[in-house]
Amino acid sequence: MLRYIIKRLIWLAFVLLGLCAITFTLSRIIPSDPAASYLGPRPRPEQVEKVRVQLGLDKPLYVQFAYYMRNLVHGDLGESLRTHRPVLQGIWEHLPASLDLMITAIFIALSVGIPLGVLSAKKENTTLDHLTRLFSVANVSVPSFWLAMIFQIVFFRWLGIFPIGGRIDTVVNLVSPIKQITGFYALDALITGNWAALKSTLSHLILPSITLAAYSTGLIARMTRSTMLEVLREDYITTARAYGISEREILFVQALRNALGPTLTTAGLCFAFMLTGTFFVELIFFWPGLGTYTVNAIFLNDYPVIMGITIIMAVFYVVVNLAVDILLAVANPRIRLG
Amino acid sequence: MVMEIQKTKHNWLNKGREYWRGMNLILKNPLTTFGLGIIIILVATALLAPHLAPYPEQGRGMSNLKERLVPPGFRHPFGTDNLGRDILSRIIIGARTSLKAAIAVVLIVIAIGVPLGLIAGYFGGKVDEIIMRFADMILAFPSLLLAIAIVASLGPNLLNALIAISIPWWPWYTRLVRSQVISLKEMQFVESARAIGASRLRIMFRHILPNCLSPVIVQATLDMGYIILSLASLGFLGLGTQPPAADWGVMVSDGREFFLKQWWISTFSGVAIFLTVLAFNLLGDGVREALDPKIRWRFQRK
Numbered sequence: 001m002l003r004y005i006i007k008r009l010i011w012l013a014f015v016l017l018g019l020c021a022i023t024f025t026l027s028r029i030i031p032s033d034p035a036a037s038y039l040g041p042r043p044r045p046e047q048v049e050k051v052r053v054q055l056g057l058d059k060p061l062y063v064q065f066a067y068y069m070r071n072l073v074h075g076d077l078g079e080s081l082r083t084h085r086p087v088l089q090g091i092w093e094h095l096p097a098s099l100d101l102m103i104t105a106i107f108i109a110l111s112v113g114i115p116l117g118v119l120s121a122k123k124e125n126t127t128l129d130h131l132t133r134l135f136s137v138a139n140v141s142v143p144s145f146w147l148a149m150i151f152q153i154v155f156f157r158w159l160g161i162f163p164i165g166g167r168i169d170t171v172v173n174l175v176s177p178i179k180q181i182t183g184f185y186a187l188d189a190l191i192t193g194n195w196a197a198l199k200s201t202l203s204h205l206i207l208p209s210i211t212l213a214a215y216s217t218g219l220i221a222r223m224t225r226s227t228m229l230e231v232l233r234e235d236y237i238t239t240a241r242a243y244g245i246s247e248r249e250i251l252f253v254q255a256l257r258n259a260l261g262p263t264l265t266t267a268g269l270c271f272a273f274m275l276t277g278t279f280f281v282e283l284i285f286f287w288p289g290l291g292t293y294t295v296n297a298i299f300l301n302d303y304p305v306i307m308g309i310t311i312i313m314a315v316f317y318v319v320v321n322l323a324v325d326i327l328l329a330v331a332n333p334r335i336r337l338g
Numbered sequence: 339m340v341m342e343i344q345k346t347k348h349n350w351l352n353k354g355r356e357y358w359r360g361m362n363l364i365l366k367n368p369l370t371t372f373g374l375g376i377i378i379i380l381v382a383t384a385l386l387a388p389h390l391a392p393y394p395e396q397g398r399g400m401s402n403l404k405e406r407l408v409p410p411g412f413r414h415p416f417g418t419d420n421l422g423r424d425i426l427s428r429i430i431i432g433a434r435t436s437l438k439a440a441i442a443v444v445l446i447v448i449a450i451g452v453p454l455g456l457i458a459g460y461f462g463g464k465v466d467e468i469i470m471r472f473a474d475m476i477l478a479f480p481s482l483l484l485a486i487a488i489v490a491s492l493g494p495n496l497l498n499a500l501i502a503i504s505i506p507w508w509p510w511y512t513r514l515v516r517s518q519v520i521s522l523k524e525m526q527f528v529e530s531a532r533a534i535g536a537s538r539l540r541i542m543f544r545h546i547l548p549n550c551l552s553p554v555i556v557q558a559t560l561d562m563g564y565i566i567l568s569l570a571s572l573g574f575l576g577l578g579t580q581p582p583a584a585d586w587g588v589m590v591s592d593g594r595e596f597f598l599k600q601w602w603i604s605t606f607s608g609v610a611i612f613l614t615v616l617a618f619n620l621l622g623d624g625v626r627e628a629l630d631p632k633i634r635w636r637f638q639r640k
Binding site: 014015018019022023026027029130133134137138140141142143145146149150152153156157222272273275276279280284295298299301303306307310313314317318321 | 367368369471472474475478479480482483484486487488490491492563567570571574575576577587590591594597598601604605608611612615616619620623
């Protein structure tokens with residue numbers, strides 16, 4: 001077990017190194033001169049030369065890479081070309097809003113996806129199964145940016161029951177402001193007993209998190225269905241039936257327990273995948289998180305921010321992947337071979 | 339030798355019958371048939387685009403400022419956009435752009451992934467190790483994020499978007515081909531080719547490659563939906579097709595400015611993306627079920 005983990009950790013180190021090499025290469029093939037864009041419009045040549053030296057751009061490439069790695073190890077991702085503030089600080093400030101959204105979304109995805117998958121497997125090849133499968137494939141196929149806009153038209157413009165975007169109503173925030181404790185608005189409002197703010201936060205959270213959850217819901221439902229189909233054919237299920245255990249208990253306790261492994265792996269991947277999902281969802285719902293931060297950087301050609309976010313998100317993705325694999329190996333002795 | 343040839347012929351016949359049986363299995367599922375139907379319509383639309391579009395020149399980008407933001411009606415079934423262009427025509431021409439781009443990505447991915455898979459599988463050892471570890475490293479990235487980072491640094495245009503989507507994608511094909519090659523290279527026909535004195539290159543490309551192409555083609559078809567969605571997403575962020583060319587993702591993004599009142603611009607182009615991706619994914623699901631022997635057995639028993 002320990003050997004497996006160590007092996008995976010060594011591999012992780014290699015992946016991270018490769019990852020940095022890739023982002024470094026990308027940040028050097030950018031067409032515009034980093035030194036010039038650092039200075040803003042119409043810089044003087046001698047200024048450019050000075051910044052060049054200051055940023056270490058006059059050194060050979062491998063020295064630049066060494067500098068780059070040294071800075072990364074110290075948590076220095078460079079600074080934004082527009083605001084001249086450290087990228088890491090920007091990411092740190094925008095992270096809680098995104099996590100708020102992502103945690104709610106993964107919760108929705110699991111609580112809708114798993115029951116749907118179980119139901120679909122139970123009623124295999126019936127109309128109900130076909131409808132459920134259509135629903136899950138549709139969830140996987142829908143472009144989130146478009147779904148978000150349709151939600152806004154239906155629930156904001158036509159029905160008027162949900163706000164169009166943002167994290168909290170401006171008026172509510174003025175009258176009863178949220179005391180920032182954890183950075184998660186809903187949680188902070190709950191802790192401080194700020195009911196008006198809690199209500200406003202939740203109603204702002206619903207549409208974006210459902211949109212973000214769509215893809216994962218479909219994937220989780222599909223995964224649950226196919227593993228449940230396999231598990232339901234096993235002998236111990238027949239035995240359980242022979243013992244007269246209720247069908248509901250067989251489905252949701254006996255079978256689901258063994259089918260849950262692959263589903264949870266999928267959920268872990270989905271959570272990591274949501275990072276890119278937030279780009280589109282946050283942009284449309286004016287959600288002040290990492291996604292909005294990134295998309296603005298893309299629109300403004302703010303390369304250090306784009307690269308910094310790429311590194312952080314890729315690290316997050318790789319680490320979540322590894323954590324899920326290790327958890328599964330701990331839970332299931334059959335895959336300890338690695 | 340003769341017997342060998344007859345045997346192969348016989349195998350081909352069997353294979354043909356098996357394909358047919360597989361096809362029947364696939365079409366038994368109403369969802370898969372639905373997906374296949376939409377794909378056929380889509381391909382036909384893309385092929386006949388200039389003849390089908392009511393205003394082909396507007397579809398290609400010519401503006402018509404006299405009829406800005408007209409709601410859906412008799413003259414313009416899906417309405418017009420802020421430059422007065424007929425949305426239906428733009429969607430029809432856009433079908434061609436999307437399919438062409440998706441096919442280009444598939445070709446790039448195959449051109450990189452397949453030879454690497456051949457080499458890794460055939461040579462094995464160190465070469466295999468290096469290629470596959472590199473592939474694993476690329477797969478460790480979230481693919482859309484890597485694509486966005488690549489276009490953002492290369493500069494936004496369609497060609498760069500195609501490259502950017504291909505780079506995170508080729509390792510899947512390398513893996514697929516490698517596993518095929520490893521089982522094929524021990525087969526008799528490869529050994530006899532080697533005995534005759536065929537060169538390594540010739541064995542790899544003339545003898546092994548044709549035998550591992552069909553899973554590659556199946557995989558490529560299944561990936562189309564994902565590729566079209568990625569292209570639309572890049573287009574939506576302004577990192578793909580550049581205006582005035584018609585692209586579904588760009589159209590959804592263009593409509594965003596007006597969509598609470600002029601809802602039709604974004605809505606219809608989004609429906610086009612959604613239906614296309616849905617169709618490919620439904621077909622993919624059906625094919626995967628039909629190919630999986632465990633599941634097939636269940637199907638046949640029913």
